[in-house]
Amino acid sequence: MERHHFLLRRLHSLTGIVPIGLFLVMHLTTNSTILWGAFNTRIDGEGFDRRVGTFQKEVEFINELPLLLLIEITLWGAIAFHSVLGVYYATSGKGNTGAYRYQSNLRYSLQRWTGYLGFLFIVYHIATLRWGWSFLVPGGTEWSHHFAASTLAAALRGGDEGFTALGVAVSLFYFLGVTALVFHFANGLWTAAITWGLTVTVTAQKRWGYACTAIGAGLMVAGWASVVGFAALDPAEARQVEMSLHGEVPTDGGEAEARSMDVSSRGGDTIEHSGGQH
Amino acid sequence: MAAEASTGMNERVIRVRLKRQDGPDARPRWESFDVPVGTGSNVTSVLQWICAHPVTVEGKNTTPPVYDSGCLEEVCGSCTMVVNGRVRQACSALIDHYCPKDGDELTLEPMTKFPVVRDLSVDRSRLFSNLERMRAWVPVDGTYDLGAGPEETPEAQQTRYVLSTCMSCGCCLEACPQYTLETDEEAWDRAFVGAAVISQARYFNMHETGSSLKKVRLTELSGPGGVSDCGNAQNCVNVCPKEIPLTESIAAIGRQVTAHNIRQFFSGD
Amino acid sequence: MAGASQQQRVIVVGGGLAGLAAAVRITEGGIPVDLFSIVPVKRSHSVCAQGGINACNDIARQQGYSEHEHFDETIYGGDFLAHQPPVYEMAQMAPRIIDLLDRMGVPFNRTAEGQRDLRLFGGSLYKRTHFSGATTGQQLMYALDEQVRRAEAAGKVHKYEHWEFLRPVLDEMGACRGIVAQDLRTMQIRAFRADAVVMATGGCGLVFGQSTNSVMCTGAAASRCYQAGVKYANGEFIQVHPTAIPGADKLRLMSESARGEGGRVWVPGKKDASGAWGPHPQPGMDPRQIPDEDRYYFLEERYPAYGNIVPRDIATREIFNVCLEGMGVGGGRMVYLDLSFKPREELERKLGGIMEIYRKFVGEDPCEFPMKIFPGVHYSMGGLWTRYTPKSDLRGLEKGAPGNMMTNVEGLYAFGEVNYQYHGANRLGANALLSCIFDGLFNGESVVNYVRDNAHAPASAVEQGLYAGAEQIEGDKEKDLLARDGDQNVYEISAELGDEMTEASTVIKTGERLQRAIDKVAELRDRYRRIGVADASMWTNQALSFAKSVGDMIAIGDAILRGGMLREESRGSHYRADHPERNDERFLKSTIAEFDPQSKTASITFEDVEVGMVEPRKRTYGKIEPASGQKAGAKTEPAGASN
Structure with missing residues (x-):
């Protein structure tokens, strides 16, 4: 560890930007379609919610990426590396915002706390929605990329029927987790420029600071939009849209059917993408 | 040493809380004066008076507090201590600023990042040891007359x-x-060197002759305790007197x- | 207990400019150095020097200046009291010292072309002062500190920081064979062997209570040598710097460079019909509102040639007198030093360090307001007596002669402010840094040669008993001190000593006042026997080491007063109102104080000054007598002094 001190430190900095940061930008852009998808005119929105449709298309696009699993494993590896080293580095310091209340010092401490929180959030997020640890999801919803919006909304709300108390907690956790990660990324971009020696003078550091604030603000809007968008989504209505996208006739009892379909999809992944537009 | 703590204007009495510690392993305690x-x-004249x-305020005789001081004009660096919770030079800490009114309280503590010697006096050897580690000097060829040094622009x-x-x-x-x-002195070569020493490395790297040790310094700063241990809290620049x-x-x-590491990676030396 | 390595070693006591320069030069000569300092060497008092360092340079040379001129200015500035051969050598070496410091990386200010910039300084009409902002001493000392750190890393120097010098160890022949020192943390008293010892412990400003000096400048180390038999010379010559900022704990120096860069000294005043100046009707008026015709630029009027850059002793007396005449700012003891008319950018670039000090400690911006200043004790021209080997024509010193800057004790040297050379009766600004480094570099070689050619057995062969005995003496002294348990407060004694010395023996002295001060010091010596030390701890006992030094300050104070008492003339910084003229016939002599162990007081003799090349002449700096009719401050114009 001591021999490769420099390499490890710089890899820690680098992984925060590529791939993790880059993924975060894409992920939040995709997810925030749950709000701005309403303006997506490239999708035929006759009779259904464009937001759900756009999001579903995006998810499907991603799911069709070649070597998706390799990309995922790389990402998980990078997150694990960044987190483990991050915790090790963070515990080597000792915050002192009580005595030295400078803005940069507050950000130093926040960077560490958002790192811890963000890590917990990512683990929960991946475990429940990707690895299928549905016992951690209130209501037991399991996410399906075929019913991306509806299952996500159900996971956030604690089930298909309105908000449960635990659902509120999950939504809040998402809100905090996303907020933490966006801050962590934007502030990390700012410090990385010093670490690598890109911004040397105070003026340059200030300028880059404004740029990072703008990037952070943009991502924050996207992140909050995503969380609010999904938490506010009625899973049942979303399901109707998704089913119609898959070419299935939505019924009034769509909910029950959807559930059975869900089971079958898990069973053998037999659903045809017949409803696809292309 | 002046026994007077003031020049005679705006006379008042303040309450000074002092963190005392009889030795490196002794338990700290508080005394008030x-x-x-x-x-x-200023804080130094207050300590001189004590x-x-x-x-103490309880009327108990105690030992004169131990503290460091030197030039009293903020160029020697001796009298660093924690005044009302924040680190600074005691000599330039004016009482008018901290305790404008009669009865105002002033808290004095030793620095916490260095081992306490006694009371407010700490041992800052690690800082000097790290300057040595950083080859903080210009390697001249001795004191014989070899003409002037390198020319330099006024900006540099x-x-x-x-x-x-x-x-x-x-x-x-x-x-x-x-x-x-x-x-642990053995650990000083691996622990974070801090802003002062990093800045000195930059200072010597900027000098034409001093830069002949640049590689050594940068290798040292790439390792444990080097510049990458900085967390960018930037308190350093905010408290630097x-x-x-x-x-x-x-x-x-x-x-x-x-640049040094990239160059080294590709050149292999 | 002293180590018994076979290798020859030199001990340097003091880690300021002189001590560091000596360590560099002696290790370069192949002899390892043990460097003792009360404080980490980087915190030594040399960091306080602000203005610069003098040396002839190419520009000044083309305007008619030369090393000889520098030498002459220094002798004239010192009122002919300095021995001339060492001063000559110093002026000759000065340009090479600047080059060396430049090579060591000192950030000297630069001109647009990249040459070393120069400024004007007191006592010269030529720009010959090299500078690094307004913290030149700090920059020079750091450069040497770095070289010593390098030598330390190479194993050539061993630092003993937080160790206090207690006494020289002298053998039965009277030669110095080491020192006794005390670890200020463990309080261990220990003897160290050395083949030669260099004292580089600076001045004794604290004897005067408030001064521009750092808190460790008590003169205790010099006093301990003096009490061990080293002669103390010219003690009465204490430089009072004309421009200091009065403060509660110390007088902070406002560098002469403030005047060198154009600063003007003035007081509010009103001219009467005859053209004579009198006090301003509103002495407390906002200085910025006072029109130019009501500003009395007394230095410029009285010294048209030199103006504000007259030497320090003269500026000090003029400021002092103007205040005595009731013309001080607000009627008090303060005058204005004005830079506020200069562009802020230039002030920050050239004088940033001292502008900042004023701003921090006074709370006013000197770029906006004139600074309020008053003279303060600054430098000891006197100090440990040293000898030297002049060249046969008295032009300089025999390079490397073992006797250069050796005290009357064989093997015990004194470098820098602690000796009495170079500056005579008044030191010129920016000559102190020069003399300290010169001592270390030039005379360091003498130490090397002394050790190399040593006629004595090496210190490592000296019997242990000598060192054990010396330790014993200091141990017993300490026990005695701790056992006193009297009712006298040692801090009060030191404060009273300071007040008495400042009143009796600084700017204006009289025989009668000096005699009273001698009596007062005798009383303090008596009370000192009845002190109680408030701390009996054997760990970092600052109260104990302070108590020790107060006894030594009393001894030095006595020597200073007695020298001043017997010197019935006025010369340089020593102004006797009862003997306002310089008297070369009786007093072109060094004052030599020797400690009498019986009476614990100084016995004074006089010794001829080695004149050499420059014959004493009147020292007037072209003074014109003020038209106001008040008495001239100084003896500077003997013919017109009664006016």
Whole structure:
């Protein structure tokens, strides 16, 4: 560890930007379609919610990426590396915002706390929605990329029927987790420029600071939009849209059917993408 | 040593809470003193007064407090301590600022990032040991007459001059969340060197002759305790009494270290 | 207990400019150095020097200046009291010292072309002062500190920081074979062997209570040598710097460079019909509102040639007198030093360090307001007596002669402010840094040669008993001190000593006042026997080491007063109102104080000054007598002094 001190430190900095940061930008852009998808005119929105449709298309696009699993494993590896080293580095310091209340010092401490929180959030997020640890999801919803919006909304709300108390907690956790990660990324971009020696003078550091604030603000809007968008989504209505996208006739009892379909999809992944537009 | 704590104007009495510690392994304790002050009083003159009148507010005779002081004009770096919770030079800490009114309270503590010797006096050897580790010198060929040194533009001189005013007071280290107490001398070569030392490395790397040791310094700064241990809290630059642009030094060394390592990776030496 | 390595070693006591320069030069000569310092060497008092360092340079040379001129200015500035051969050598070496410091990386200010910039300084009409902002001493000392750190890393120097010098160890022949020192943390008293010892412990400003000196400048180390038999010379010559900022704990120096860069000294005043100046009707008026015709630029009027850059002793007396005449700012003891008319950018670039000090400690911006200043004790021209080997024509010193800067004790040297050379009766600004480094570099070689050619057995062969005995003496002294348990407060004694010395023996002295001060010091010596030390701890006992030094300050104070008492003339910084003329016939002599162990007081003799090349002449700096009719401050114009 001591021999490769420099390499490890710089890899820690680098992984925060590529791939993790880059993924975060894409992920939040995709997810925030749950709000701005309403303006997506490239999708035929006759009779259904464009937001759900756009999001579903995006998810499907991603799911069709070649070597998706390799990309995922790389990402998980990078997150694990960044987190483990991050915790090790963070515990080597000792915050002192009580005595030295400078803005940069507050950000130093926040960077560490958002790192811890963000890590917990990512683990929960991946475990429940990707690895299928549905016992951690209130209501037991399991996410399906075929019913991306509806299952996500159900996971956030604690089930298909309105908000449960635990659902509120999950939504809040998402809100905090996303907020933490966006801050962590934007502030990390700012410090990385010093670490690598890109911004040397105070003026340059200030300028880059404004740029990072703008990037952070943009991502924050996207992140909050995503969380609010999904938490506010009625899973049942979303399901109707998704089913119609898959070419299935939505019924009034769509909910029950959807559930059975869900089971079958898990069973053998037999659903045809017949409803696809292309 | 002046036994007067004031110049005679705006006379008042303040309450001074002092963290006492009889030795490195002793338990710290608090003592309070009532001290007459006036316009022009500073923390050092208050300590001088207490030394001459070592009686606590309870009327108990105590030992004169031990503290470091030197030039009293903020160029020697001796009198660093924690005044009302924040690190600074005691000599330039004016009482009018801290305790404008009669009965106001002043709290004095030793620095926390260095081992306490006694009372307010701490052992800052680690800082000097790290300067040695950083080869903080210009390797001249001896004192014989070899003509003038390298020419320098006024701009470069101005940059170097500011860096050269670092008096090794340790304020930047005390305020740094990444710089922690290390009592084991063996560990000083691996523990974080802190802003002051990084800035000195930059200072010597800027000098034509001094830069002949640049590689050694950058290799040292790439390793454990080097510049990458900086967490960018930037307290250093905020507490530096000489207003040295420490964060610029850190970034400049960051750039040098990046280039140094990339070069080394491809050249292999 | 002293180590018994076979290798020859030199001990340097003091880690300021002189001590560091000596360590560099002696290790370069192949002899390892043990460097003792009360404080980490980087915190030594040399950091306080602000203005610059003098040396002839190419520009000044083309305007007619030369090393000889520098030498002459220094002798004239010192009122002919300095021995001339060492001063000559110093002026000759000065340009090479600047080059060396430049090579060591000192950030000297630069001109647009990249040459070393120069400024005007007191006592010269030529720009010959090299500078690094307004913290030149700090920059020079750091450069040497770095070289010593390098030598330390190479194993050539061993630092003993937080160790206090207690006494020289003298053998039965009277030669110095080491020192006794005390670890200020463990309080261990220990003897160290050395083949030669260099004292580089600076001045004794603290004897005067408030001064521009750092708190460790008590003169205790010099006093301990003096009490061990080293002669103390010219003690009465204490430089009072004309421009200091009065403060509660110390007088902070406002560098002469403030005047060198154009600063003007003035007081509010009103001219009467005859053109004579009198006090301003509103002495407390905002200085910025006072029109130019109501500003009395007394230095410029009285010294048209030199103006504000007259030497320090003269500026000090003029400021002092103007205040005595009731013309001080607000009627008090303060005058204005004005830079506020200069562009802020230039002030920050050239004088940033001292502008900042004023701003921090006074709370006013000197770029906006004139600074309020008053003279303060600054430098000891006197100090440990040293000898030297002049060249046969008295032009300089025999390079490397073992006797250069050796005290009357064989093997015990004194470098820098602690000796009495170079500056005579008044030191010129920016000559102190020069003399300290010169001592270390030039005379360091003498130490090397002394050790190399040593006629004595090496210190490592000296019997242990000598060192054990010396330790014993200091141990017993300490026990005695701790056992006193009297009712006298040692801090009060030191404060009273300071007040008495300042009143009796600084700017204006009289025989009668000096005699009273001698009596007062005798009383303090008596009370000192009845002190109680408030701390009996054997760990970092600052109260104990301070108590020790107060006894030594009393001894030095006595020597200073007695020298001043017997010197019935006025010369340089020593102004006797009862003997306002310089008297070369009786007093072109060094004052030599020798400690009498019986009476614990100084016995004074006089010794001829080595004149050499420059014959004493009147020292007037072209003074024109003020038209106001008040008495001239100084003896500077003997013919017109009664006016």
